[in-house]
Amino acid sequence: MLYSNANLDAGQWELWEYNFASGEKKFLYAWRTQVAISKDGQQIAFQQLSLTNRDDIGIWIMNNDYSNPHRVLPGGLYPSFSPGGDRLAVMGNMEIYIVNSDSSGLRFLGPGEYPAWSPTDNRIAFRNCFGGDCGIWITDADAGGRTRLTTGGSDGQPAWSPNGQKITFISEEEGNFEIYVMNADGSGRKRLTNRPASDGLPVWSPDGNWIAWRSDDGGSWGIWVMRPDGSNQRRLFDAPVLPVWFFEKMAWRQ
Template identity: 35%
Template structure:
């Protein structure tokens, strides 16, 4: 394990590029969150957004050299995209709801995101539909590598669990089902395993399990909190 950033402030929301050569992340280094990009080695860090609002939760568009992210620059949280060179900013959502945490499907045709009403999917034509309902406390949603399932966290703190469902919202399954905090899960590149953060040993460490929730094993054992894992492609 090695440290990639060492700046004052907070660096969070890391996400690998599809080719595994770069990492995008959000950083709170002065007075707000901004989107950054760096090489996988931690070198060549550069700031992509410059705005007085908060820009955070970046994600890669699978088939393009662009990033999606969440920003409150229009007064509430909406989803935007920007080129990896920081140009060609585009806004994708335009409503009064809080829309965040966009994740592009593996085929690049759909966008998975969080709204006030729960987990939703937006098609390329702009049409959107809900997968989970308002009040279900769902977040950290992510596509399976084949685009057939969606992994997400439901609940907070002592009642946070990791769930999986089909991409149409059916076949909901609780993978962790324990008292405590299991959250921020990510698929392995082949979809056979899931890595996640858990407080089951007293503090937050990283664990892995099979895609069906079996064979849980601890990966890290540090004094600090290990959170927001993302598997390198």
């Protein structure tokens, strides 16, 4: 798993790797965050930050062995790969854009946040408020149009199951952020976490058998895992965050 970790002493985000088999955590890079992995596992997209060089800032892609990093866009947040790995959905200024992985073909898709491209087709889930109708929506990356899946004003951070049949998301409808799951058509909504803490940034394992997420349960931030039905919840390790954590998603690979 790749995840963002806050170095509180340095005041910076860092990209780390966690090995589920060994339990080892490994520091990779400073100022690389918001990671996404292509469906075939061969590409990693991330947001590059910099305090000294504007030419470093933006959305980048590198190989799965961390070689050949190259900038795709000079800005943007929250990258998400298309199923073929040849395109990215990104957000910026409350808008969603599509761009080819070679930096060509940038185009505006529509207003929204937290784009999540289905691993099986052209559907992109996202959060937005159209005419005050807030919630999770779905659009087609090429054909456009939109379908509303949820009606919660705080619903966000959608994440697809590997088979494209389920979507996890967060909602603050009961007083604090919790993790929910629903069918990809918006039916079957179910709450998965229930604790007096902030729970967010869910991500599915590649085999669909686990969901990882961040939580500050117990007063400190960490990364947790559970089954897709909400059972077997447990904390894996501490993972501090900076105050702005809503876009620091993780990516799980084989």
